[in-house]
Amino acid sequence: MELPELHGPFHIIGDVHGCFGELVALLEQLNFEINFNQEQQRYEIRRTDESIILFVGDLVDRGPNSPEVVRLVMDMVDAGLAYCVSGNHDDKLLRMLQGRSVRVRHGLEVTVEQLKSYDTKFKERMKLFLAELPHHIILDEGRLVVAHAGLEEHHHGRNNRDVRDLCLYGPTTGDTDEHGLPIRLDWAAEYCGKAIVVYGHTPVHEPLWRNNTINIDTGCVFGGRLTALTYPDHLLHSVDSFDTYATSIRPFIRYHHHH
Template identity: 70%
Template sequence: MQQEPDKSGNLILKELHGHFHVIGDVHGCFDELLALLQKLGYEVYDDSKTGKYRVTPQEGSMAVFVGDLVDRGPNSPEVLRLVMDMVEQDVALCVSGNHDDKLYRKLMGRNVQVRHGLELTVAQLENYDKAFIDRVREFLGHLPHHIILDDGRLVVAHAGLEERLHGRHSKSVRDLCLYGPTTGELDAHGLPVRLDWAADYSGVAVVVYGHTPVREPRWKNNTINIDTGCVFGGKLTALTYPDHILTTVDAFDTYAESIRPFLQPTAH
């Protein structure tokens, strides 16, 4: 079962059932990711002979990454190497985040603004050979924008997705998965004003997402935001599904300063 989205950019794997460990925005925090995986019962071995990580989960478990593997943090290339190896070994799935997509466009030679942490990732990748860069480009270029699991009861998208769009594809659906809905205006920090799509969610599927840092994992209407801002000195969080157990690792350092204040948690 290699991760490969259909032509629409969706990855519908309803026949796959948990336990899933859905992991929030990593943003290059490699050491914290290793610590979190260890806490979740994964064994990670760096095989110097093959140049690949060998990862053994607990039986019946699989990791699912909500995207934004890269940028701002200290070691985006090793996060990519680990996640690519996990996906290749069928012990993980991953959706694209907006930062992953921007790195892909940069690697494709497109004109993108090298800021918001991308400049760090580009510099870090200079230490890796062309074969690795080519592998990263291929991997990022084939990431789905959302994944549907467990008979449709679990949906993972980087910025979330309202129920009527689950399993759908268009440029607007893809943009919603990567960036979330916005008003089209900019806030005082010069960033897009985001709409809280989860406030009106009434779907059966649990939607797990990240993208907007929160102090604590935020449940709202059968959705949960698990981007707890590890790269900003917060935590790296995993949601175990279907048990709804939260596992966290505190950031080992503050690697970047958040322009926008963290959202405060609200009740389940």
């Protein structure tokens, strides 16, 4: 998706993973006011300025309330207040909702359980929403790229299966580690593109700038924080997780500051 004419300000929010309370708290910190309209079963969102929210994906799984996170994001997108890219967890939930065979694990089982109390109409809306999510968004005349797992410069603006997989999962070696998880390559270490790339996917202790890229997944669902990066001002806002909802098999990454 290309939105070159949008220049910000944007607040880009890291992996939410069903942490609904933390998301509302972070949005309130960013001057958004959120009320639930019981009658229409929708969130009414007001903002005090012209800023737009961008979500780096992985809205669902592992956390306490994935359906309401998706409802809030859908309502924000419908109101023109937000854009969202797909994460690998959102994509897997979509495939499940489409009736395709997926392995219900890595937190998807939590979402499935939560969705039992929701009607078909809601699930249908969710399915259509997830199916429409782009795998990366280019904004501000190409100066900003948002992709769930990041994206190398030569793929920016491309739309094919390989690029989609890179956006959702990041580059991997094809091998697995001792936990049976794919070994991920550190694409950001080599990045030398002009566009700023903001991403999540791999929990980090601190969001650190590396070659014009920044990972803002600070592991809220694992007891970390939910983080937003304000663009173009490069301000970071965060709320501490209210609880530890899941245990990460993968250790958080600590990037070392190079002076």
